[in-house]
Amino acid sequence: MMAEQRHSTPPQSRRTLGIVFLTLFLDLVGFSIIFPLFPAMLDYYLPDGPGDGTLLGQMVGVLAGWAEASGAENPRFMTAVLFGGILGSLYSILQFLCAPLWGAWSDRVGRRKVLLITISGLAFGYLLWFFAASFWVLILSRVVTGAMGGNLSVATAAVADTTSREKRSSGLALIGIAFGLGFIVGPAIGGIASMIDLTEHLPALAALGVNPFSMPALVAFMLSILNLVWVARRFEETLPEAKRVEPEKRGLSVLQIFNTGSPQVRRTNLLYLIFMLAFSGMEFTLTFLAVERFAFSPVQNGGMFVFIGFILILVQGVLVRRLANPVGEKNLALFGLFFGVVAFLALAFALQLGLFFIALGFLALSIGLASPTLSALISLYSQESDQGAALGVFRSAGSLARAIGPLVAAFAYFAYGSKAAYLFGALIVVIPLVMAIKLPQPEKMESD
Secondary structure: OHHHHOOOOHHHHHHHHHHHHHHHHHHHHHHHOOHHHHHHHHHHHOOOOOOOOOHHHHHHHHHHHHHHHOOOOOHHHHHHHHHHHHHHHHHHHHHHHHHHHHHHHHHHHOHHHHHHHHHHHHHHHHHHHHOOOOHHHHHHHHHHHHHHHHHHHHHHHHHHHOOOHHHHHHHHHHHHHHHHHHHHHHHHHHHHHOOOOHHHHOHHHHHHOOOOOHHHHHHHHHHHHHHHHHHHHHOOOOOOHHHOOOHHHOOOOHHHHHHOOOHHHHHHHHHHHHHHHHHHHHHHHHHHHHHHHHOOOHHHHHHHHHHHHHHHHHHHHHHHHHHHHHHOHHHHHHHHHHHHHHHHHHHHHOOOHHHHHHHHHHHHHHHHHHHHHHHHHHHHHOOHHHHHHHHHHHHHHHHHHHHHHHHHHHHHHHHHOHHHHHHHHHHHHHHHHHHHHOOOOOOOOOOO
16 A cells, blocks of 8 residues: 555656756746846836826825835835835745646646646737736736746646655755745846847837847747646646545635645644745845945846745755654754844844854754745645645745745845844744644654
């Protein structure tokens, strides 16, 4: 029975992990390409500023008022940051709504079909961005890509399908590595691609909606097409039909996603939500902190994220993969949450560059330990037939946090100062740390 439960042979498992890794990496590169473009996008879509009388101008006028009320030294820059935060939040809200639905549907029809549909949808969303001379076409593009971006839960479930319980954390750590690499490479490609304005070389394209940001959109589109071809040709279904759930046996309400599953699943989802609220806010304000205290240039800010990404990859690629089985997922998650409190406290008082980079190291150590082990706990706490839905709810919790955390953190940072904002963040992370103490360590033996 043990051999039957592990329905993937080790070679197939390794092959699937490699395919999922590349799929997630390409997805994350395409997603993060837009990050460096938000301030320039605001100037393009609103050249006359917030008072131009259009609906977009009125909306941005509200943001400009908030920026001025916050006491920011550069209200226009703060307005651009809030504008980018709202676009990012829109994407995350759609992920929040759709990740459980994609995950649950993949439990019914298989992972491969859902991945092919969602990756096709991502390609369509980036194609819309390519022709987004109108701001509202850009919004439609973000809606489509956000909804389809919920496929992360399906890829995570495919990893759970092809790894034994003993190796679950090790397999899921690869997702974190793909995240780290994607968030390093994506913004870099976006910044470079934005230097090429297709309308300058081919002015006739402007009539079709091609705009100064179409080149990054084209790169994201091509990456999605490459991803689609890769999955169509190489990805083998990881969920056999015998293990799928019939539609009438499952109902998942988006409004009740935190009331589903066992008590330990619900507790893990809630603590992950609180943890990511604090961390997504910190990630969003980190560049402000570096500029405020150390006058970092954009290039230095990029180097800062490369430093974080390198440690993140090292932690998830080495520490988690080697320590999850002997130490246990719960204990590694506790260490990660504890280092999160340390990171916030260190950042609050980091007035010297050395302490600042030590704090960044603790930040990377925290997220590198906590994220894959918490997702592994969700998988291990859940029934085999519930992997897609359970991991979809978990990823949805993270998406909801990323929709709320950056905006709240930005206002707190500029209203009360960096020290108070990060001390408050440390206090918030204490909550999931205490909650995690009561989590049970799941059994690793395969059921008969």
